[in-house]
Amino acid sequence: MTENKLVRMANQIATFFEIQPSDRAANVAAHINDNWSPPMRAGLLDHVAQGGDGLSPLVLEAAAMIRPARAS
Template sequence: MQIEKLIKMANAIGEFFNADPDKEAAVESIKNHLLRAWEPRMRREIIDYCRKDGNGLAEPVKQAVLKLEV
């Protein structure tokens, strides 16, 4: 899948959950959504991209993606 599309999708998820005033909870919700809704290949691609550059990803999304690695 094209990384640009993954970035757009991840940021849209981030926008939805970022409405939560508890920013830690928002990051956790983003992470959980990515775990439930994205297939492993998509997660691997966004994790690799975030590790290398992460340009274009919103900060809460970056935090959530990096938590997927653990």
């Protein structure tokens, strides 16, 4: 999957949680953990590791809580 798409999807999720009263980053991470397959999460985390170009600050904050893919 292209990084562009992952960035767009992650930012869309962040936009929803940004205006919620609490646990914003945790909720972004939880939504991604619950709904994204491991390779998608790995793609996003790779992108974060490379500087996270284009990602909203809330996604970058959530990145630490996004579960990396287990080695299978």
